[in-house]
Amino acid sequence: MTHAPVRHRNRFGPLLGLAGLWLLGTTATAEDDPGARIAHEGNDRGAIACIQCHGEQGQGQAQPPFPRLAGLPEDYLIEQMHAYRQGQRRNATMAPIARHLADDEIEAVSHYYAGMEPAGGPHRVPAGLLERGRGIALEGLPDRNIQSCASCHGEQGRKQSPALPPLAGQPPRYLMNQLREYAEGSRQTSLAGLMQGIAQALEEEEMAAVSAYFASLPAREE
CATH class of the missing domain: 1.10.760.10 (Cytochrome c-like domain)
Incomplete structure (x- = not known):
């Protein structure tokens, strides 16, 4: 009596097929876009x-x-x-x-x-800086005529407009560096006229604090 050969089903075939389709889709996206x-x-x-x-x-x-x-x-x-x-x-x-x-x-x-979903943050920052930064970001420093960051960027740093970037989820050192560049006059983009005066009026500790606040926020609302 002869037995028909046993055919072992490849359990991973469908998964490999899906993986292949995914890779093809990824390649097609890069090629098409x-x-x-x-x-x-x-x-x-x-x-x-x-x-x-x-x-x-x-x-x-x-x-x-x-x-x-x-x-x-x-x-x-x-x-x-x-x-x-x-x-x-x-x-x-x-x-x-x-x-x-x-x-x-x-x-x-x-x-x-x-066109991508916002991604980035929240970053871990010192608690002391966070509280100080929240006050500056939301209320400004009225006694020194420094407006709040929230008036342009929103309380959660996610306000969108063509020229104004959302700040939430940006790395704290990056934000700090940008404030320094505005203060020094080395960043001469369309926002320089507004930001240079604000940055020059802030102390280093205040720059670090407001940078910490926005870095502590997630880029996308959770």
Whole structure:
């Protein structure tokens, strides 16, 4: 009596098939979306992939401080890239990347990150700084004619407008560095006229405190 050969069913076949489809979908997304391609692969003219510093989800990182990009306004992101290219913002990493991107690539990658769900934060910060920063962010310093950050950026740092970036979930050192650059006059973007006076009026400890407050907030409402 002969027996028919036993056929062992591959239990992992369906899973491997799904994985393959997922990989194909990921590749197709990068191929179809020029912004996603720049973000994940860079280009062949010297611009490295954005995700190397800003993370797979555009969430940024605390050390060294790279800002979150996910969910920032598209017009704001475009302006910053041109500012790096033209020397209105000084950064040894970003300036050459911006110079190696064409205008249409800057627009595409900005559109890509603006369309992502906000990601980043909350960051752990010293409790003492947090309380001091909350007061400045929400109430300002009226005795010194310093307006509250919330009046433009919202109480939770998530207010959206084409030119104003949300601050929630940004790394604390990144926020601190930007206030210093405004105070020194080395960040000459469209917000410089407003931000320079505010930053120059703040003490270092106050800059650190308000940076800690916004860094302690999640980028997306939980």
